[in-house]
Amino acid sequence: MIGIADIEAAAERIAGHVVRTPTAASPGLSALLGVPVTAKLELLQRTGSFKxxxxxxxxxxxxxxxxxxxxxxxxxxxxxxxxxxxxxxxxxxxxxxxxxxxxxxxxxxxxxxxxxxxxxxxxxxxxxxxxxxxxxxxxxVHPFDDPVVIAGQGTVGLEFAADAGDLTDVLVSIGGGGLIAGVAAALRALRPGVRVWGVETEGAQAMSEALAAGGPVPVALSSIVSTLSAPAVSQLTYEHVSELVTEVLVVPDREAVLGSLALADHAKVWAEPAAGCLLPAARRVLERVGEGARLGLVVCGGNVTTGDMIAWTERFGLR
Structure with a gap:
């Protein structure tokens, strides 16, 4: 398991090579969801994502x-x-x-x-x-099956824990699981009372299927969200999620695209559906945890073109 010392060492190693991205309270998302929402804006990272x-x-x-x-x-x-x-x-x-x-x-x-x-x-x-x-x-350089890579992604959680206010629940997107493994490890060490929730899109459900099967299994991929489409998670990321994450939620592609449009309208950020899926999942989290929630969203990336968004809005009848 990745420990906080690994993540802190990674933070020292990459300092000067990456951006300490903003952590900001979002009045627009707070009004939309009815609870305080703080966003970690990894779409402002170098190359447009936490990667x-x-x-x-x-x-x-x-x-x-x-x-x-x-x-x-x-x-x-x-x-x-x-x-x-x-x-x-x-x-x-x-x-x-x-x-x-x-x-x-x-x-x-x-x-x-x-x-x-x-x-x-x-x-x-x-x-x-x-x-x-x-x-x-x-x-x-594996995208998620590598402890050094996971520790690097965990610096997102290190910064979030330091910069955010009081949070009860943090939502993180899952592809192969490197980001959520690192973020969950950091938050468990620094904010042990915070619940971490994973979010996948339908047709890119490698982690939820692994949890159901008791270990990584190959999955059929059909989601439009290519950045979340891992053919299987790794044993390493599976073990972190099974131990540290409250639950993994799955949302349809259409709702993920709607989430990206809502992030543009209400948070004023241009995010890809891999981050847009957090909004419909957040509504489900709120139904489960009840009043008093204070949400954190890791807005993982913004590498999507206007052409992509236009095509998806037309495909799903969202115009």
């Missing part, structure tokens, strides 16, 4: 030979963008394997940072290709 933290932590931990070999990662978007940018800054050669379903803008951002992109038919084949490239000598 820069884990990528920086991992790259800075590598030995000279590992750096010289070059790094490889799988990504549906944000991890690849972050790794490519941090690798360029640290002068490390990077290869990013992405499914063809990844947003075109994400692929462009990875390539513009100088990384090599290899496209596959899906996430399962992307992870298989990463395994082969690792066997050929490249150094893997």
């Amino acid at each position: 820069a933290r884990g990528a920086a932590a991992k790259l800075l931990s590598l030995g000279e030979a590992e750096r010289a070999a070059g790094v490889v990662a799988v990504s549906g978007g944000n991890h690849g963008i972050a790794l490519a940018a941090m690798a360029r800054a640290l002068e490390v050669k990077a290869t990013v394997v992405m499914p063809r379903s990844a947003p075109a803008r994400s692929v462009e951002l990875v390539e513009s940072s100088g990384a090599t992109v290899q496209l596959t038919d899906g996430m399962e084949s992307a992870f298989a290709l990463m395994t082969r490239l690792r066997q050929e000598g490249l150094t893997p």
Whole structure:
């Protein structure tokens, strides 16, 4: 299990390489949900998501030979963008394997940072290709199955605990589980009374299916939210969530897109559906915990184009 000392060490390592993002009370979201809401704005992080933290932590931990070999990662978007940018800054050669379903803008951002992109038919084949490239000598930077990466993502929780007011419940999106594992570890150490809730979208339910099965299992992916679409969680992230997280909630893609629109309207932030899914989940949390709740939302990323949002609003009849 990742401990607070690991997360604090990661915070020292990545200081100067990432942004200490704002933690802000949101009057608009508070009015919308009827309770005080504080947001951790990771969409203002370098590369537009929290992923820069884990990528920086991992790259800075590598030995000279590992750096010289070059790094490889799988990504549906944000991890690849972050790794490519941090690798360029640290002068490390990077290869990013992405499914063809990844947003075109994400692929462009990875390539513009100088990384090599290899496209596959899906996430399962992307992870298989990463395994082969690792066997050929490249150094893997896994998006979530790595304690160093998880500790880096946990610095989100470290800052949230230090900067937020009194919270009762914190909601965190789940793809492979690296972010929520790190945030939950930090909050359990620093604010042990706070409940942590995970949120997934339908068709990207790797963690909730793992919890039901008693361990990681492969899942069929169909969600539009590519940044949450892990084909399976890892044993490491599963163990953190099963021990530290109150519950994992699953919301439909349509509600996640509605959540992104609501974040724009009420919080004045441009967030991707991987963060938009937090709003419908927050309403369900409030139904369960009752009065007196004070919510924290980790707004994990904002790498979505206006074209994407227009297409989704039309697809789900939200205009």
